[in-house]
Amino acid sequence: MTRHNLRHFRVFLAVAELRSPSAAARRCRVSQPAVTQSLNKLERTMGGGLFQRTRQGFFLTDRGRIFEARIRRAMDRLDSALHDVAPRLTVTATLSQLQALIAMTEAQNFTLAAHHLGLAQPTVHRAVTQIEEASARVLFERTSFGMVATRPCRRLAQAARLAFAEFEQAEGDLAEFDGRDAGHIVVGALPLSRTVILPEALARFRALRPRHRVRIFDGPYDEMLAGLRRGDIDLIIGALRDPLPIEDVVQEKLFSDRLTILAGPQHPLAGRQDIALDELARHGWVVPREGVPARAQFDALFLDRGLPLPDSIVECGSILLMRELLNRSDLLGCISAQQAEAEIARGLLTRVRTGIDWAGRDIGLTCRVDWVPTAAQALFLDLVRSVAQGIAPTVHSGSLS
Secondary structure: OOOOOHHHHHHHHHHHHHOOHHHHHHHHOOOHHHHHHHHHHHHHHOOOOOEEEEOOEEEEOHHHHHHHHHHHHHHHHHHHHHHHHOOOHHHHOOHHHHHHHHHHHHHOOHHHHHHHHOOOHHHHHHHHHHHHHHHOOOOEEEEOOEEEEOHHHHHHHHHHHHHHHHHHHHHHHHHHHOOOOOOEEEEEEOHHHHHHOHHHHHHHHHHHOOOOEEEEEOOOHHHHHHHHHHOOOOEEEEEOOOOOOOOOEEEEEEEEEOEEEEEOOOOOOOOOOOOOHHHHHOOOEEEOOOOOHHHHHHHHHHHOOOOOOOOOEEEOOOHHHHHHHHHOOOOEEEEEHHHHHHHHHOOOOEEOOOOOOOOOEEEEEEEEOOOOOOHHHHHHHHHHHHHHHOOOOOOOOHHHO
16 A cells, blocks of 8 residues: 555546646646656556557556546545545645544554554654644544544545555456456455355355455454445445445345244253243343344344343354353254254254244345445355355244244
């Protein structure tokens, strides 16, 4: 990231639009030799010619068109946010200053921000101060909790994060153009996807793209959603939210899933039929944590019938930990039927037949509204969809809950 230069990007976009270095120089208020130097540096960095130079003007090459599409998206977003803070920032702001601004917005402390960036604290302080001076407004307010970003500062930091993500996508696009494997895919994996979708999708993707980097994040949905919106995560796979959590993400349904009740093979309820709900309420449970759709369904099962919630609950979203707990105790478990299939098939857990008709839960993809995947990311998405199409629907009849 540090090898990029925002001024070079602006010069490149001006030449792409005007097809004239001299006209671009006038627009960008730099000399024509500076334009030539910027283009030469970009072409060296990006691995080849971005323009075909003719007497009629400068015309984008195929490589240049790929690069221009990404950079224009990034700079349009970034310059709009910079202009909202102060118009002159579209000329003066640098990439290193914006990186410092992002780090401070997240850390709320110059020392922590500097540690995150691997820089000296005075360097980060100076970069943030330069942006504040250029904007002629306070961007951080000192509070007892630290230096808190103002709303315009937060909007600028978000725009900068997403612009930086586009810069990285541009490098992936150009690598694809050159027949190289570069870039990466970052997946936020909710519990069901880790056992039902991702293993097969990743195995297929690895067979086709053995050197392409893939990173998997797990954790609470809210944390992954924040990472998605920042551009740190490309997509989330798992239970969809209703209503949509925020307007800048989009959801795509892949299949429906239902909950099931589990027990260890030696549990007293194993093998019984149509167990009453009040009897289930007297048992201890292993269930997903509060705040996730599966837990809301579990709680509603009792509350909607006027029954108190079980008073012995372990919160756990891992089928592996649930399996071990159920095999060591008389606890019951409630989890996705799809997640449980492999454990039941191996005889490690048994499905408790209760007569409950669970409502379906939509499982799918969550992405940013305006996300444009690279070719490798698009391939991975197609493989995820293909795997999901092969998943048999979970049975919802009362006898097989």
